[in-house]
Amino acid sequence: MDTTDTIAAVSSGSGGAISILRISGSKALNISSNIWQSRQRLSPEKARTMILGKINGGEPALAVYMPGPASYTGEDIVEIHSHGGNICARRALNLAIEAGARQAEPGEFTYRAFLNGKMDLTQAEAVADMINARNNSALKLSEKQISGLLKNKLSKSREALSLALSEIESRMDFPEEDLDWKSPEELSSILSDTQRDLEKLLATKLEGQVIREGVRVVIAGRPNAGKSSLLNLILGTERAIVTALPGTTRDTIEEGASIRNIPVRLTDTAGIREADNIIESMGIERSKDSIQSAEIIFWLLDASVENLSEEIEEMKTHCPLEANAIAVWNKADISKTNLPDTEMRTVKISAKTGEGLDCLFDEFEKAVWHNTEKHESELAVSSRHAALLEEALECLPEAIQHISQEDWEIAAVPVRAAINAIGRITGETADPDVLDQIFSRFCIGK
Numbered sequence: 001m002d003t004t005d006t007i008a009a010v011s012s013g014s015g016g017a018i019s020i021l022r023i024s025g026s027k028a029l030n031i032s033s034n035i036w037q038s039r040q041r042l043s044p045e046k047a048r049t050m051i052l053g054k055i056n057g058g059e060p061a062l063a064v065y066m067p068g069p070a071s072y073t074g075e076d077i078v079e080i081h082s083h084g085g086n087i088c089a090r091r092a093l094n095l096a097i098e099a100g101a102r103q104a105e106p107g108e109f110t111y112r113a114f115l116n117g118k119m120d121l122t123q124a125e126a127v128a129d130m131i132n133a134r135n136n137s138a139l140k141l142s143e144k145q146i147s148g149l150l151k152n153k154l155s156k157s158r159e160a161l162s163l164a165l166s167e168i169e170s171r172m173d174f175p176e177e178d179l180d181w182k183s184p185e186e187l188s189s190i191l192s193d194t195q196r197d198l199e200k201l202l203a204t205k206l207e208g209q210v211i212r213e214g215v216r217v218v219i220a221g222r223p224n225a226g227k228s229s230l231l232n233l234i235l236g237t238e239r240a241i242v243t244a245l246p247g248t249t250r251d252t253i254e255e256g257a258s259i260r261n262i263p264v265r266l267t268d269t270a271g272i273r274e275a276d277n278i279i280e281s282m283g284i285e286r287s288k289d290s291i292q293s294a295e296i297i298f299w300l301l302d303a304s305v306e307n308l309s310e311e312i313e314e315m316k317t318h319c320p321l322e323a324n325a326i327a328v329w330n331k332a333d334i335s336k337t338n339l340p341d342t343e344m345r346t347v348k349i350s351a352k353t354g355e356g357l358d359c360l361f362d363e364f365e366k367a368v369w370h371n372t373e374k375h376e377s378e379l380a381v382s383s384r385h386a387a388l389l390e391e392a393l394e395c396l397p398e399a400i401q402h403i404s405q406e407d408w409e410i411a412a413v414p415v416r417a418a419i420n421a422i423g424r425i426t427g428e429t430a431d432p433d434v435l436d437q438i439f440s441r442f443c444i445g446k
């Protein structure tokens with residue numbers, strides 16, 4: 001990808017009243033003068049000031065010039081805000097391309113910001129997180145990460161390790177000389193402090209995953225247990241058909257929702273039984289697949305039936321033992337008897353009246369956080385960060401051991417590897433394929 005030409009893209013989403021064309025690169029000012037006119041010209045004297053003009057004699061549009069390097073990308077940027085919807089911005093984009101700009105790839109503005117040292121990789125990733133944020137927790141996390149919180153913590157660790165490495169290398173290079181070296185104990189303690197800092201970051205892995213990627217919840221159970229009723233209750237709409245006939249839901253139904261500020265993919269499934277026709281049995285196969293891939297299962301038990309222990313037996317047959325499952329006795333409003341023990345996390349609800357839903361959500365939260373405290377960290381690492389943190393952390397005990405034995409050459413190897421792993425998180429040593437993968441997640445125009 002050329003990183004020196006001038007790029008342009010519509011940066012606003014569709015459907016708004018104002019649409020924004022963004023142009024970045026050394027020819028931004030020149031290109032904008034070909035497509036937008038006003039009595040006042042865009043110039044360094046008028047930097048960061050909105051000026052009213054028109055797109056080539058047509059629609060009114062405000063334009064602003066943000067000279068590099070103090071701009072988002074670090075390059076000259078011109079933004080044209082047209083008051084005519086996306087068609088206007090598209091027309092302006094075509095004019096910009098005719099005038100010499102290239103259509104930007106997804107995430108290319110942010111990629112340039114990264115290349116020009118305006119942000120590190122964790123900050124660039126947080127820009128994508130902010131765009132994709134589905135709730136306030138995700139938004140807050142992305143803001144903290146954009147501000148450089150993770151970057152600074154990692155830089156501190158990287159600096160500490162680099163200091164240790166230079167000491168180790170100096171011992172290797174001048175073994176005979178008695179320089180003012182740190183003792184092996186001092187070096188080990190630098191490394192173990194760093195190890196502790198990185199472990200703290202790694203401990204936020206689950207939170208990062210839950211908030212960024214959400215949780216896959218599957219509602220399963222026997223026919224007529226009230227699965228679709230529960231889906232509708234959680235969504236607050238009549239999304240799935242509910243009837244008194246067992247076997248109403250034939251296919252899986254998937255919807256996005258938020259429970260206690262946690263994004264979830266909710267899947268309603270066909271009730272599991274011996275099917276008497278091909279359509280239903282295909283649906284039941286899908287139910288079983290969904291159960292296998294679920295992170296959390298709400299297994300619905302019908303509390304109004306005669307044989308309650310059969311409900312539990314059926315659950316134990318189909319719900320994997322190791323699954324993170326909640327047994328949900330439904331139809332509490334019409335159940336007369338005491339409910340038998342399921343020997344697992346259990347709640348009692350009525351999908352009809354809404355009774356017990358809060359208890360189900362309490363249990364859901366406990367299941368999400370694996371019974372640990374509710375998480376509300378300032379920052380939470382992504383799966384990519386976590387994998388590299390693990391890689392760095394594997395190296396440190398080995399380094400500490402070799403330092404204590406004063407095996408300097410051998411000790412240097414894991415310290416270098418740990419520095420490299422941290423560098424791949426922040427992008428200092430990331431390889432181009434990884435960068436491509438990260439920036440391709442962005443939308444066009446960011």
Ligand SMILES: Nc1nc2c(ncn2[C@@H]2O[C@H](COP(=O)(O)OP(=O)(O)OP(=O)(O)O)[C@@H](O)[C@H]2O)c(=O)[nH]1
Nearest residue numbers: 223224225226227228229247248249271331351352
């Ligand atoms: N009284 C009462 N009836 C309920 C409750 N939940 C569901 N029902 C009724 O039970 C019947 C079946 O409900 P559904 O939500 O369709 O059950 P399902 O588990 O999705 O059934 P299948 O799709 O056939 O597997 C309907 O008549 C619902 O109105 C409840 O909490 N209380």
Ligand SMILES: [Mg+2]
Nearest residue numbers: 227228248249
């Ligand atoms: Mg159903």
